[in-house]
Amino acid sequence: MQMTPDLAKQDCSACPIRHRAVCARCEPDELTRLEEIKFYRTYEAGQPVAWAGDKMDFVASVVSGAATLTQTMEDGRRQMVGLLLPSDFVGRPGRSGASYDVVAVTDLVMCCFRKVPFEQMMATTPHVAERLLEMTLDELDAAREWMLVLGRKTAREKIASLLSIFARRDVLVGAAHTRSVEFDLPLTREAMADYLGLTLETVSRQMSALKRDGVITLKGKRGVLVPDLDLLMEEAGDDSDGGMLS
Amino acid sequence: MQMTPDLAKQDCSACPIRHRAVCARCEPDELTRLEEIKFYRTYEAGQPVAWAGDKMDFVASVVSGAATLTQTMEDGRRQMVGLLLPSDFVGRPGRSGASYDVVAVTDLVMCCFRKVPFEQMMATTPHVAERLLEMTLDELDAAREWMLVLGRKTAREKIASLLSIFARRDVLVGAAHTRSVEFDLPLTREAMADYLGLTLETVSRQMSALKRDGVITLKGKRGVLVPDLDLLMEEAGDDSDGGMLS
DNA sequence: CCATTCGTTTGATCTGCGTCAAAGCGCACT
């Protein structure tokens, strides 16, 4: 959780309000104010960012790495309710504590803003509040999309749906109209199971099945090669194009 | 979908920004502007409010009755992703179309605001934008709570979780510290199944089981009596107090 | 009054996934 001075001045395109990429309407002095209250934190794989109920005095967005939001029942059953990948946002303006356990699953760099000045900024600059609302609506859509996965999809479809999420972040256009992708899974089988409402054994079995059927190829322990993204998305039972066109 | 003149002047405490109850900071002229762009619509049970992809030129909140947000796969599998009860909000500022099918499940009255003037209002009055963000965050929390239900709870726990949602809206304090509640189920068994990721048969069986075990009593077709709310919430596997204290 | 329809209940059977158990990898230490 130490500061990383070498990052302190970096111009981070994945900042909470994505001020370079999206908030083009921001005035220069607004950007300056954002830069002033910004700092970076790093976490190691497995390290907690916050436990449910803890006070969180900052909001942040992921620069690199991945983190998970999970909920746990008293008897130990766990459900991941959010997956934070680069550019995703954490922290609730107007709420004192974290609602869920936030844990780094790989080495993680986050771009943070102290909560109090950030909220002041929100209250005075409509752009920021609007951008935050837009991001929250996106999260809500993602959560609802996932409700369909959890409630109605088979184990195989669930795995394919999860792989699609990662695959769609790194699409390569191959020859002959097939889109192939290669990426590293940031999650263990257990974490995948927690996300999908399955057990790790079922996850493992279905991964093997998808491999056997040629939908994916496993490269070492973490690497996954998807020769045909369309085939994967068909396996996921997804009617949409996965947002590739938007 | 006809206008209801008798409602047109009613002071609706469940309006989108809940301006009477919540937006106490609003100036009188802001309230007046809201009143000016407000109108009411009624729908009959079963009637669609909007299909996924349709343009929705208004945002609204539920005054009375209930509506559902559902997602459907090509093969017909359906998952409800949201349940709209009085005071709940529908419609996305900044988005052109509905993301999900919105259907009235009982007779429904909605308090609507034309989208364009509402968004103008949002852009100029920080209260409204903040209130909307707060409401969206609440929805997001509810969606994530529901992900735990869908992913990790047993059929019996799922039913109890759903019943808790309705029960907590109408709590009566009984004698001897037990809290008893009585309410009408606004959903059919099939709709409950769509919400819970189950089949209607399983829903029916588990309802019977809860009745047999004295957790609930069925009054006619739709009426449900919960003699002890704490017992129901224990069945739901809920560690929280259900927000009763907050 | 009966017939139709729509939602609900209940039963019998099947199956996908969970559970329990054991073995197979890398990979980091010593």
Place this chain on the structure above:
DNA sequence: AGTGCGCTTTGACGCAGATCAAACGAATGG
């Protein structure tokens, strides 16, 4: 090289919930 540890894979078996099927009750309408 050898040992231990964390993660993954694979197998055997059982069960919760799906599926298929039938009957029931209440409301509606001729």
